[in-house]
Structures are given as C-alpha cells and as structure tokens.
Amino acid sequence: MARFLVHRLGQLVLTLLAASFLVFVLVEASPGTVARKMLGPFASPDQVRMLHERLKLGDPIPLRYGRWLGVLVGVMDDPLADPELKLGARDSRGTRYFGNFGISTQMKRPVSEVLWERLGNSLVLAGLAVAVIVPLALAMGMVAALNQGRAADRAITTVGTILASVPEFASGVILISIFVVTLGLLPGTSPLYASGRWPIYAQLVLPVTVLALYVTAYVARFVRTAFIEVMARPYIRTAILKGLPYRTVVFRHAFRNAMIAPFTVILLQVNWLLSGVVVTEVVFAYPGIGRLLLEAALFGDIAVIEATTLVSVCLAATTQLAGDLGYMLLNPRIRLA
Amino acid sequence: MSNARTAADALADDGLAPGTHVPKHPIRRIFRSPIALVGLLLIFSWIAAAVFAPLIAPYTPNSQHVTAIGTVPSVHHWLGADALKRDILSRILWGARPVLTLAPLALAAAYLVGVTLGLIAGYAGGWVDDAISRTVDVLLSFPKIVIYVVLIATVGPSKANIVVAVILVAAPGIARLTRGLTLEVKTNDYVAAAATRGEHPLYIMFAEILPNVRGPLIVDACMRMGYTIIAIGVLGFLGLGLPPPDPDWGGMVREGAPMLIAFPHMALFPCFAIISLVLGFNLLADGLQESRLRA
Numbered sequence: 084m085a086r087f088l089v090h091r092l093g094q095l096v097l098t099l100l101a102a103s104f105l106v107f108v109l110v111e112a113s114p115g116t117v118a119r120k121m122l123g124p125f126a127s128p129d130q131v132r133m134l135h136e137r138l139k140l141g142d143p144i145p146l147r148y149g150r151w152l153g154v155l156v157g158v159m160d161d162p163l164a165d166p167e168l169k170l171g172a173r174d175s176r177g178t179r180y181f182g183n184f185g186i187s188t189q190m191k192r193p194v195s196e197v198l199w200e201r202l203g204n205s206l207v208l209a210g211l212a213v214a215v216i217v218p219l220a221l222a223m224g225m226v227a228a229l230n231q232g233r234a235a236d237r238a239i240t241t242v243g244t245i246l247a248s249v250p251e252f253a254s255g256v257i258l259i260s261i262f263v264v265t266l267g268l269l270p271g272t273s274p275l276y277a278s279g280r281w282p283i284y285a286q287l288v289l290p291v292t293v294l295a296l297y298v299t300a301y302v303a304r305f306v307r308t309a310f311i312e313v314m315a316r317p318y319i320r321t322a323i324l325k326g327l328p329y330r331t332v333v334f335r336h337a338f339r340n341a342m343i344a345p346f347t348v349i350l351l352q353v354n355w356l357l358s359g360v361v362v363t364e365v366v367f368a369y370p371g372i373g374r375l376l377l378e379a380a381l382f383g384d385i386a387v388i389e390a391t392t393l394v395s396v397c398l399a400a401t402t403q404l405a406g407d408l409g410y411m412l413l414n415p416r417i418r419l420a
Numbered sequence: 421m422s423n424a425r426t427a428a429d430a431l432a433d434d435g436l437a438p439g440t441h442v443p444k445h446p447i448r449r450i451f452r453s454p455i456a457l458v459g460l461l462l463i464f465s466w467i468a469a470a471v472f473a474p475l476i477a478p479y480t481p482n483s484q485h486v487t488a489i490g491t492v493p494s495v496h497h498w499l500g501a502d503a504l505k506r507d508i509l510s511r512i513l514w515g516a517r518p519v520l521t522l523a524p525l526a527l528a529a530a531y532l533v534g535v536t537l538g539l540i541a542g543y544a545g546g547w548v549d550d551a552i553s554r555t556v557d558v559l560l561s562f563p564k565i566v567i568y569v570v571l572i573a574t575v576g577p578s579k580a581n582i583v584v585a586v587i588l589v590a591a592p593g594i595a596r597l598t599r600g601l602t603l604e605v606k607t608n609d610y611v612a613a614a615a616t617r618g619e620h621p622l623y624i625m626f627a628e629i630l631p632n633v634r635g636p637l638i639v640d641a642c643m644r645m646g647y648t649i650i651a652i653g654v655l656g657f658l659g660l661g662l663p664p665p666d667p668d669w670g671g672m673v674r675e676g677a678p679m680l681i682a683f684p685h686m687a688l689f690p691c692f693a694i695i696s697l698v699l700g701f702n703l704l705a706d707g708l709q710e711s712r713l714r715a
Contacts, residue, residue, distance in 0.1 A: 098557065098558055098561050101558045102558055102561060102562060105558070106570065109570060109571065109574055110570065110574055240706075244699070244702050244703060244706055245699060247646075247702055248646060248695055248698040248699035248702045249695050249698075250650040250653055250654060250694060250695075250698070251654075252653070252654060252657040252670070252673055252691075253653075253673065253691035253694055253695055256673060256676075256677060256680065256684075256687045256688060256691050257688065257691060259680055260680060260684040260687075260688060263680075263681075264680060264681055264684055271680070271681070354563050354564075355563075355564075357563035357565065357566075358563050358564050358565035358566075361565045361569065361658075362565070362654055362657065362658070365657075365658060366677070373565075376566065376569060376570075377569055377573075377658055380569045380570050380573030380574070381573055381659065381660075383573075383574075388570055391566075392562075392566050392570060395562075395563050395566055396561050396562055396563070396566070399561055399562070399563055400561045403561070
C-alpha cells in the first residue's frame with residue numbers, strides 16, 4: 084500500500100509539472116511579448132524593453148519555467164516584486180515563501196492574496212452542489228433501476244437526457260427568468276456580501292441548482308446502469324429466494340456493490356464541476372476561481388492564469404487519486420499492482 | 421464482444437422468438453428506436469434551417485429594423501428583436517450555420533487524431549503505449565474549460581483555433597476509449613490470422629480492428645457532438661466565440677443576458693435553440709446505445 088501511494092503521488096507530481104509546463108509554454112510563448120502583456124498597451128517601448136531585460140525574458144523557455152518553479156516553491160525571489168520596478172505591488176509575506184505565484188499585473192496584488200479566497204468561494208459552491216448531486220443522483224438512479232423498463236424508469240431517464248442537454252449558461256438564464264424575473268423569489272446575482280434584501284444563503288440557491296442540474300442527470304445514469312447490473316447477479320437472486328426482505332436485499336446486498344462504479348464517476352465529476360463552475364460564476368457574478376481564470380485569460384494576466392490552471396489541475400488530479408484509492412477500499416477484489 | 425455471440429444469443433437476450441426480423445444494418449436499426457428518430461428529427465430540422473436560412477429567414481441576420489416598435493415578439497418579428505433591433509428569428513436560423521459546420525468539422529479532426537493514437541497505443545503496446553497513455557493522462561487532468569478558455573483567450577477566437585481547442589479537449593478521451601476497445605478486440609483470432617498472413621500493422625489497425633470497435637465509437641461521437649456544441653456555445657457566452665456581428669447562439673445569449681430583467685426573450689430563444697440541437701444528439705446517442713445493446 085505504501086509503495087503504491089508513493090508511486091501514485093510521484094505520478095501526481097509529474098502530471099502537475101507537465102501540465103504547468105504546458106500552460107507556461109502556451110501563455111509565455113504566445114504572440115505579443117510577455118513584457119508588453121504585463122505592462123499593457125499604454126506602456127512606452129522603452130519600458131517594455133526594460134522589463135524584458137529585467138525579467139530575462141530572452142532566455143529559453145525551459146530555463147524561465149525553472150525560474151518560475153523556483154519562485155513558486157520559495158527558493159528564489161520573484162523578479163516582479165523588485166521595488167525598483169515600481170509596479171506598485173508589495174507582498175506582505177515577503178519575497179520567498181512556498182506557494183508564491185507572483186504578482187497579478189491586472190490587480191497589482193500578489194496572486195496568493197486573491198487566489199485562496201476565490202478558491203474557497205468556489206469550493207463552497209462546488210461542495211454544496213456535490214451535497215445536492217450525490218443523494219439526488221443515487222435516489223434517481225436506484226428508483227429507475229428497480230423499476231427498469233416501467234414508467235418511472237422511462238420518466239427518470241427522459242428527464243435525465245433532457246437535463247444533460249441544457250448547458251449551464253442556458254439553465255442559468257432560464258432559472259433567472261423564472262425565479263428572479265417572473266416570481267421575484269431569489270436574487271439574480273451572487274456577490275457573496277449581504278446586499279439589500281438578499282442574505283447570502285439566498286444568493287447560493289440558484290448557482291448551486293444550476294451546477295447540480297447538469298451533473299445529477301449524468302451521475303444518475305451511471306447509478307442506474309450499475310444497479311441494474313448488480314441486481315441481475317446470482318447472489319441477489321439467492322438473497323431474495325432465501326426470503327430476505329426486499330429492502331434488506333437492496334440496501335445491504337446490492338447498494339454497496341452497485342456503488343463502486345458510480346463512486347469513481349462522482350469523483351471524476353469534480354473535473355466537470357470545475358467547468359460548470361466557470362460558467363455558473365460568470366452567470367451569477369459569483370466571486371470564485373472560475374471567474375478569476377476567465378478575467379485573467381481575457382486580460383492576459385499571466386501569473387493569475389498560471390496559478391489558477393495549476394490549482395484546478397491539482398484539484399482534478401487529487402480527486403482522481405482519491406477516486407482510485409476509494410475504489411480499492413470499496414472493492415477488496417482489486418489487488419495492488 | 422458482439423462478434424463472438426451468435427444471432428441466436430442476441431435474439432434470446434432480446435426476448436424475441438426465433439425468426440423475428442432484427443435489422444442487421446445499424447442505420448436501419450435506428451428506425452426501430454423512437455428516441456433515436458426524435459433525435460434525428462431535431463438534428464435534421466436544424467440542418468435544414470442552416471442550409472435554407474437565406475430562403476426561410478424573414479430578414480438578413482445583421483439588418484437593423486429601426487421601425488420595429490418595441491422589441492418583444494410581434495407579427496413582424498416572431499421572436500422579437502434584440503437590443504440592436506435585429507430580428508432574433510433570422511439570427512437564430514443563420515446562427516445554426518457556424519455551429520453545424522464548426523462542431524462536426526472539429527470533432528471529425530479530433531476523431532482522426534484520437535482514433536489513430538488509440539489504435540496505435542492499443543495495438544503496439546510497450547513503450548509506444550506508455551508514451552501515448554501518459555500524454556493522454558496529462559491532457560485529461562485538465563478541466564476541459566481551462567483548455568478552452570486559456571487557449572482561445574491566448575491565441576484568439578477564430579474557427580481554426582476553436583478546431584484546435586476541440587482536438588485538444590476531445591482527442592485524449594477518444595484515444596483512451598479506442599485503446600481500451602482495441603485491447604479487447606486484438607486478442608481475436610481474425611487479428612492473429614491477419615498478422616499471420618503478413619498484413620501491414622496499419623492494415624490490421626484500420627481494416628480489421630477499427631470496423632469491429634465502431635459501435636461504441638459512434639455512440640460516443642453522438643454524445644461528444646452534444647458536448648462540443650455546448651462548448652462552442654459556452655465560448656460564445658464567455659465572450660470567446662466568433663467575432664460579432666455575425667450571429668452565434670452563445671454570443672446571442674451573452675448579449676441578451678444583461679437585458680434579462682426587461683426582455684427575457686433575447687437570451688431565452690437562443691438558449692432553446694442550443695438545447696434542442698444538443699438534445700437531438702443526446703437522444704440519438706441514447707437510441708443507438710439501446711438498439712446496440714438489443715441487437
């Protein structure tokens with residue numbers, strides 16, 4: 084087990100390195116020099132050239148990536164934080180610390196100051212969505228599977244297919260039209276500070292619903308398939324024939340075995356959820372990491388793009404690892420390779 | 421695999437008496453599934469709308485109708501007009517064109533890349549498989565939206581760049597699926613026979629293995645069409661779609677969203693357009709999946 088964990092953690096670190104290198108190459112080797120992007124369109128050519136020299140942007144990409152990594156793990160100074168540059172940003176934590184993502188040229192603040200707060204907001208959103216998705220998807224999938232081919236199954240499957248066809252921005256627009264415009268029951272934006280008549284919990288209802296709608300249908304489908312498969316196994320037939328109550332058979336015998344496949348699917352949904360989070364945050368003006376990424380990408384705020392992508396890939400990769408581990412715990416038949 | 425089973429097995433599973441006619445050809449099987457038919461109907465309606473947009477659209481998509489009184493739906497503008505007083509029905513009909521050309525084109529390119537890599541990885545095995553599979557793992561570890569947003573925002577929104585983004589997002593998943601299917605199929609005798617005959621590995625991959633894994637790939641393609649259409653819509657909605665003024669469904673939702681309180685129709689109608697097209701592909705995928713399991 085320990086060897087397996089070390090192996091997988093090593094793989095995780097390699098994946099993160101590869102992914103961050105890809106993003107680094109993409110944003111730093113793209114048309115328009117990096118210095119121009121950092122200073123914006125109104126900087127003079129002299130200023131751009133000076134910054135270019137100061138940051139040694141002429142060096143080959145792998146070398147610059149190594150330097151970025153050095154700053155990130157806290158063994159090198161961030162060249163942008165040099166007060167001589169007069170970029171107007173001071174990092175209260177000093178110039179060397181682990182997790183130093185540099186300075187946002189758009190916000191004139193250290194990225195780490197903004198990043199974790201925004202990430203926390205997004206995790207609240209995603210966490211609430213998961214809390215809605217899991218029980219709902221399990222219930223829908225089980226009811227459909229136990230009524231296979233009957234009206235309830237047809238209805239759940241059809242609703243599921245329809246929900247899986249509605250992109251988050253569309254369900255956002257539709258829900259706002261109904262609950263905000265027509266009924267006036269909920270707020271249409273979620274800035275996360277108590278503004279006027281809407282408390283924060285009311286601001287969370289629509290974003291969580293939008294996130295849950297799309298993913299629930301998808302997970303329910305997997306639960307249904309897994310349950311149908313398990314219910315057809317001989318040991319279920321045996322349990323029923325030896326006179327156990329149907330409820331016991333379903334919840335004690337079938338449930339645990341049927342959960343193995345959907346469990347990984349649910350954890351893989353975190354990847355989907357992150358995608359949904361970007362769109363949902365834009366629809367509801369929610370201050371999360373998804374909007375941070377979009378704004379940074381549109382502005383060309385390189386340090387923020389690199390930080391947000393690395394954090395999101397890290398989240399996705401660790402949940403995948405957690406999924407694999409959980410899969411093994413749930414299913415003792417899987418031996419460690 | 422289905423090849424190993426006899427027709428009698430299939431009939432027994434289906435609960436059909438021997439002698440019941442089961443259409444063999446997958447195209448003909450579609451017509452036995454009402455869900456797939458509804459899906460096809462939705463898809464073909466939009467294809468017709470895209471092809472005949474110049475004939476059926478009441479106005480040109482970018483003309484502004486200053487005389488339009490108000491902007492809500494009316495006799496003159498069935499779905500109303502947008503903030504710039506352009507006819508929404510005409511823009512939706514014309515807007516079917518970019519989606520229905522871009523999504524299939526990009527996905528075809530992604531399949532070309534993904535299927536080729538998957539076949540090679542699955543058939544060759546060894547270090548080739550390792551190299552391809554590790555690359556696929558890294559690309560799959562990115563949340564899809566991150567690839568779309570960062571790539572398009574960096575290199576700029578154009579048709580070619582959207583195609584590249586779709587390849588990067590979809591090809592790894594396609595490669596992984598194809599690799600798995602190839603591993604399953606390549607142990608069959610007909611593959612060994614072809615290898616013994618001295619056929620070229622490329623021939624074995626594309627002429628022996630590929631035709632036998634096409635079923636799951638076709639279902640996967642229908643679902644991916646849905647995702648890709650959504651992704652193109654999302655890009656438009658986030659302001660990373662094709663540049664204005666030409667109509668683009670996602671972009672129309674984006675333009676209409678700030679007016680939602682006063683004029684919900686501006687954003688709602690393009691939303692319904694996207695939903696119905698994606699639903700078409702998802703229903704087709706469901707129907708195909710069902711009939712594939714049945715026959």
